[in-house]
Amino acid sequence: MAQTSSIAENLERVRERIAQAAGRAGRRTEEITIVAISKTFPVEAIRAAHEARLRHFGENRVQEFDAKRTKLAGLDATWHFIGHLQSNKVRRAVHLFDRIDSVDSLELARKLDQAAAEEKKRLPVLIEIHLGNETTKSGVAEADLGALAEGFSLLPHLELRGLMAIPPYLDDPEQARPYFTKLRELRDDLSGRLGSALPVLSMGMSHDFEVAIEEGATEVRIGTGLFGKRS
Ligand SMILES: *Cc1c(COP(=O)(O)O)cnc(C)c1O
Numbered sequence: 001m002a003q004t005s006s007i008a009e010n011l012e013r014v015r016e017r018i019a020q021a022a023g024r025a026g027r028r029t030e031e032i033t034i035v036a037i038s039k040t041f042p043v044e045a046i047r048a049a050h051e052a053r054l055r056h057f058g059e060n061r062v063q064e065f066d067a068k069r070t071k072l073a074g075l076d077a078t079w080h081f082i083g084h085l086q087s088n089k090v091r092r093a094v095h096l097f098d099r100i101d102s103v104d105s106l107e108l109a110r111k112l113d114q115a116a117a118e119e120k121k122r123l124p125v126l127i128e129i130h131l132g133n134e135t136t137k138s139g140v141a142e143a144d145l146g147a148l149a150e151g152f153s154l155l156p157h158l159e160l161r162g163l164m165a166i167p168p169y170l171d172d173p174e175q176a177r178p179y180f181t182k183l184r185e186l187r188d189d190l191s192g193r194l195g196s197a198l199p200v201l202s203m204g205m206s207h208d209f210e211v212a213i214e215e216g217a218t219e220v221r222i223g224t225g226l227f228g229k230r231s
Contacts, residue, residue: 007045008052010226014209018220021210032213035080035202037223039064040230043071049226050075058082058221062089062096069096082164082221084138091115094123101164101202102128104140106151109158116157123157126164126202129186131179133168142186149190162200162218163187173208180204180215 014034022029035056038046046057046068055076059065060083069079081097085108093100094115103109103125116123127148130139140148152160163186167179180203191198204212206225213220224230 006228007048007226010228011049011052011054014222014225017210018213021213025214025216027213031218033219034226035082035219035221036226037082037205037221038068038227039083039223041227043068045227046072047075050077054226056080056219058101059097060084062093065096066092087111091118094119094121099124099126099161101126102138103148104128104130104138106148109148109151109155113155113157121157122159124159124161126162126200127160129163129165129183131165131167131182133166135168136166139165145186145190146193149194160194160196160198162198162202163190164200164202166205167203167208169207173211176208177211177215180212180217184216 018032019029022032033056034054035058036049036054037058039060056078058080078098079096081093081100082102085093085100085102090111094112100112100123103112104127112123112125127145128139129145130141149160152158163183165179165183167176170176183203184201187198187201200219201217202219202221203217204220206222209217209220209222
Protein backbone atom coordinates (compact mmCIF):
# COMPACT_ATOMS: atom_id res chain seq x y z
CA MET A 1 0.00 0.00 0.00
CA ALA A 2 1.15 3.48 -0.81
CA GLN A 3 2.63 5.34 2.15
CA THR A 4 1.75 8.94 2.85
CA SER A 5 5.39 9.88 3.25
CA SER A 6 6.47 8.28 -0.01
CA ILE A 7 3.72 10.02 -1.97
CA ALA A 8 4.78 13.37 -0.53
CA GLU A 9 8.41 12.60 -1.38
CA ASN A 10 7.53 11.46 -4.88
CA LEU A 11 5.55 14.64 -5.36
CA GLU A 12 8.48 16.74 -4.28
CA ARG A 13 10.68 15.07 -6.90
CA VAL A 14 8.02 15.46 -9.59
CA ARG A 15 7.66 19.14 -8.71
CA GLU A 16 11.41 19.63 -8.97
CA ARG A 17 11.49 18.02 -12.40
CA ILE A 18 8.52 20.11 -13.51
CA ALA A 19 10.32 23.25 -12.36
CA GLN A 20 13.44 22.30 -14.29
CA ALA A 21 11.54 21.47 -17.47
CA ALA A 22 9.54 24.68 -17.18
CA GLY A 23 12.75 26.62 -16.63
CA ARG A 24 14.32 25.17 -19.77
CA ALA A 25 11.26 26.24 -21.75
CA GLY A 26 11.06 29.70 -20.18
CA ARG A 27 7.72 28.86 -18.62
CA ARG A 28 6.38 29.38 -15.11
CA THR A 29 5.59 26.33 -12.98
CA GLU A 30 2.20 27.84 -12.12
CA GLU A 31 1.19 27.22 -15.73
CA ILE A 32 1.43 23.46 -15.18
CA THR A 33 -1.11 21.42 -13.23
CA ILE A 34 -0.45 17.92 -11.97
CA VAL A 35 -3.34 15.55 -12.51
CA ALA A 36 -2.64 12.66 -10.15
CA ILE A 37 -3.72 9.44 -11.84
CA SER A 38 -5.02 7.35 -8.97
CA LYS A 39 -6.52 4.43 -10.91
CA THR A 40 -6.06 1.11 -9.10
CA PHE A 41 -4.89 2.88 -5.93
CA PRO A 42 -7.03 2.98 -2.78
CA VAL A 43 -8.68 6.04 -1.31
CA GLU A 44 -5.92 6.26 1.30
CA ALA A 45 -3.47 7.06 -1.47
CA ILE A 46 -5.78 9.77 -2.78
CA ARG A 47 -6.11 11.23 0.70
CA ALA A 48 -2.35 11.22 1.14
CA ALA A 49 -1.90 13.00 -2.17
CA HIS A 50 -4.58 15.47 -1.19
CA GLU A 51 -2.77 16.15 2.09
CA ALA A 52 0.31 16.84 0.01
CA ARG A 53 -1.85 19.55 -1.64
CA LEU A 54 -2.71 17.85 -4.92
CA ARG A 55 -6.17 18.89 -6.08
CA HIS A 56 -6.62 17.20 -9.47
CA PHE A 57 -7.16 13.48 -9.81
CA GLY A 58 -7.75 11.23 -12.81
CA GLU A 59 -9.48 7.87 -12.95
CA ASN A 60 -10.19 5.67 -15.97
CA ARG A 61 -13.04 3.41 -14.78
CA VAL A 62 -16.43 4.70 -13.77
CA GLN A 63 -17.26 1.77 -11.51
CA GLU A 64 -13.96 1.85 -9.69
CA PHE A 65 -14.30 5.54 -8.99
CA ASP A 66 -17.94 5.18 -8.00
CA ALA A 67 -16.83 2.93 -5.14
CA LYS A 68 -14.06 5.32 -4.10
CA ARG A 69 -16.06 8.52 -4.40
CA THR A 70 -18.38 7.73 -1.50
CA LYS A 71 -15.35 7.39 0.76
CA LEU A 72 -13.99 10.71 -0.46
CA ALA A 73 -17.07 12.81 0.23
CA GLY A 74 -16.24 16.36 1.09
CA LEU A 75 -12.71 16.24 -0.31
CA ASP A 76 -12.09 19.43 -2.21
CA ALA A 77 -10.74 18.26 -5.58
CA THR A 78 -11.39 18.18 -9.30
CA TRP A 79 -12.06 14.70 -10.61
CA HIS A 80 -11.06 13.93 -14.20
CA PHE A 81 -12.25 11.00 -16.24
CA ILE A 82 -9.40 9.89 -18.51
CA GLY A 83 -10.50 6.53 -19.89
CA HIS A 84 -12.67 5.05 -22.58
CA LEU A 85 -16.27 5.90 -21.74
CA GLN A 86 -18.96 3.36 -22.63
CA SER A 87 -22.40 4.67 -23.54
CA ASN A 88 -24.13 2.97 -20.66
CA LYS A 89 -21.79 4.68 -18.17
CA VAL A 90 -22.12 8.22 -19.50
CA ARG A 91 -24.76 9.37 -17.01
CA ARG A 92 -22.94 8.02 -14.02
CA ALA A 93 -19.68 9.52 -15.25
CA VAL A 94 -21.25 12.95 -15.66
CA HIS A 95 -22.61 12.68 -12.15
CA LEU A 96 -19.29 11.62 -10.59
CA PHE A 97 -16.67 13.56 -12.52
CA ASP A 98 -15.95 17.26 -12.93
CA ARG A 99 -14.30 16.96 -16.30
CA ILE A 100 -14.18 14.36 -19.08
CA ASP A 101 -10.71 14.43 -20.65
CA SER A 102 -11.27 11.73 -23.26
CA VAL A 103 -14.08 12.74 -25.63
CA ASP A 104 -13.33 11.08 -28.95
CA SER A 105 -16.56 11.05 -30.96
CA LEU A 106 -19.54 13.28 -31.67
CA GLU A 107 -21.81 10.48 -30.54
CA LEU A 108 -20.18 10.47 -27.11
CA ALA A 109 -20.21 14.27 -26.99
CA ARG A 110 -23.96 14.31 -27.66
CA LYS A 111 -24.61 11.81 -24.90
CA LEU A 112 -22.47 13.80 -22.50
CA ASP A 113 -24.33 16.97 -23.40
CA GLN A 114 -27.65 15.33 -22.70
CA ALA A 115 -26.47 13.89 -19.39
CA ALA A 116 -25.01 17.26 -18.37
CA ALA A 117 -28.36 18.89 -19.16
CA GLU A 118 -30.08 16.37 -16.89
CA GLU A 119 -27.58 17.10 -14.14
CA LYS A 120 -28.13 20.81 -14.75
CA LYS A 121 -24.45 21.44 -15.15
CA ARG A 122 -22.07 22.71 -17.75
CA LEU A 123 -19.43 20.07 -18.18
CA PRO A 124 -15.86 20.96 -19.15
CA VAL A 125 -14.31 18.44 -21.53
CA LEU A 126 -11.18 17.76 -23.55
CA ILE A 127 -11.01 16.08 -26.92
CA GLU A 128 -8.65 13.13 -26.99
CA ILE A 129 -6.68 12.79 -30.20
CA HIS A 130 -5.21 9.59 -31.53
CA LEU A 131 -1.61 10.33 -32.44
CA GLY A 132 -0.52 7.07 -34.00
CA ASN A 133 -0.33 5.12 -30.75
CA GLU A 134 -0.49 1.49 -31.86
CA THR A 135 -1.37 0.17 -28.42
CA THR A 136 -4.62 2.09 -28.09
CA LYS A 137 -7.53 2.86 -30.34
CA SER A 138 -8.78 5.67 -28.14
CA GLY A 139 -8.85 9.19 -29.49
CA VAL A 140 -10.33 10.83 -32.55
CA ALA A 141 -8.28 10.65 -35.76
CA GLU A 142 -6.57 13.89 -36.65
CA ALA A 143 -8.61 14.08 -39.86
CA ASP A 144 -11.88 14.04 -37.90
CA LEU A 145 -10.87 16.56 -35.24
CA GLY A 146 -12.31 19.59 -37.04
CA ALA A 147 -15.74 18.07 -37.52
CA LEU A 148 -15.89 16.87 -33.92
CA ALA A 149 -14.84 20.23 -32.51
CA GLU A 150 -17.30 22.11 -34.69
CA GLY A 151 -20.07 19.82 -33.45
CA PHE A 152 -19.63 21.29 -29.99
CA SER A 153 -21.32 24.49 -31.11
CA LEU A 154 -24.62 22.59 -30.92
CA LEU A 155 -23.93 21.13 -27.47
CA PRO A 156 -24.59 23.95 -25.00
CA HIS A 157 -23.93 21.91 -21.86
CA LEU A 158 -20.38 21.06 -22.83
CA GLU A 159 -17.45 23.43 -22.62
CA LEU A 160 -14.52 22.43 -24.81
CA ARG A 161 -11.38 23.38 -22.86
CA GLY A 162 -8.61 21.80 -24.91
CA LEU A 163 -6.93 18.64 -26.15
CA MET A 164 -5.47 15.47 -24.67
CA ALA A 165 -3.36 12.69 -26.16
CA ILE A 166 -1.42 9.60 -25.20
CA PRO A 167 1.54 9.25 -27.53
CA PRO A 168 3.16 5.85 -28.07
CA TYR A 169 5.33 4.64 -25.20
CA LEU A 170 8.90 5.15 -26.33
CA ASP A 171 11.91 4.12 -24.26
CA ASP A 172 13.58 7.43 -24.91
CA PRO A 173 11.05 10.15 -24.01
CA GLU A 174 12.88 12.52 -26.34
CA GLN A 175 11.39 10.48 -29.20
CA ALA A 176 7.92 11.43 -28.03
CA ARG A 177 8.64 15.12 -28.64
CA PRO A 178 7.19 15.28 -32.17
CA TYR A 179 3.87 13.95 -30.83
CA PHE A 180 3.72 16.66 -28.20
CA THR A 181 4.66 19.31 -30.72
CA LYS A 182 1.95 18.00 -33.00
CA LEU A 183 -0.71 18.17 -30.29
CA ARG A 184 0.23 21.77 -29.51
CA GLU A 185 0.01 22.69 -33.19
CA LEU A 186 -3.37 21.01 -33.53
CA ARG A 187 -4.59 22.99 -30.52
CA ASP A 188 -3.26 26.28 -31.88
CA ASP A 189 -4.86 25.56 -35.26
CA LEU A 190 -8.20 24.59 -33.83
CA SER A 191 -8.22 27.47 -31.42
CA GLY A 192 -7.77 29.86 -34.33
CA ARG A 193 -10.41 28.11 -36.38
CA LEU A 194 -13.02 28.11 -33.61
CA GLY A 195 -12.06 31.53 -32.30
CA SER A 196 -11.87 30.23 -28.74
CA ALA A 197 -8.89 29.88 -26.44
CA LEU A 198 -8.68 26.08 -25.75
CA PRO A 199 -6.22 26.71 -22.91
CA VAL A 200 -5.69 23.10 -21.83
CA LEU A 201 -3.06 20.82 -23.31
CA SER A 202 -3.12 17.58 -21.32
CA MET A 203 -0.02 15.64 -22.32
CA GLY A 204 2.87 13.87 -20.65
CA MET A 205 2.87 10.97 -18.19
CA SER A 206 5.36 9.72 -15.61
CA HIS A 207 8.09 8.83 -18.07
CA ASP A 208 7.80 11.70 -20.53
CA PHE A 209 6.22 14.70 -18.79
CA GLU A 210 9.34 16.84 -18.96
CA VAL A 211 9.43 16.76 -22.73
CA ALA A 212 5.68 17.44 -22.78
CA ILE A 213 6.19 20.52 -20.60
CA GLU A 214 8.93 21.79 -22.90
CA GLU A 215 6.39 21.48 -25.72
CA GLY A 216 3.65 23.37 -23.91
CA ALA A 217 1.72 20.94 -21.69
CA THR A 218 -0.52 22.73 -19.20
CA GLU A 219 -1.53 19.49 -17.47
CA VAL A 220 0.61 16.42 -16.90
CA ARG A 221 -1.02 13.14 -15.90
CA ILE A 222 1.18 11.36 -13.39
CA GLY A 223 0.36 7.95 -11.94
CA THR A 224 3.33 5.72 -11.13
CA GLY A 225 5.60 8.71 -10.57
CA LEU A 226 3.48 9.64 -7.54
CA PHE A 227 1.83 6.48 -6.30
CA GLY A 228 4.36 3.83 -7.34
CA LYS A 229 3.87 0.84 -9.60
CA ARG A 230 0.35 -0.37 -10.32
CA SER A 231 -0.19 -4.04 -9.58
C1 LIG B 1 -2.65 5.49 -16.46
C2 LIG B 1 -2.68 6.76 -17.25
C3 LIG B 1 -1.76 7.79 -17.00
C4 LIG B 1 -0.65 7.71 -15.98
O1 LIG B 1 0.37 6.90 -16.42
P1 LIG B 1 1.74 6.78 -15.59
O2 LIG B 1 2.69 6.22 -16.58
O3 LIG B 1 1.46 5.86 -14.47
O4 LIG B 1 2.11 8.13 -15.12
C5 LIG B 1 -1.90 8.96 -17.73
N1 LIG B 1 -2.87 9.13 -18.65
C6 LIG B 1 -3.77 8.16 -18.92
C7 LIG B 1 -4.81 8.40 -19.94
C8 LIG B 1 -3.71 6.95 -18.24
O5 LIG B 1 -4.60 5.99 -18.52
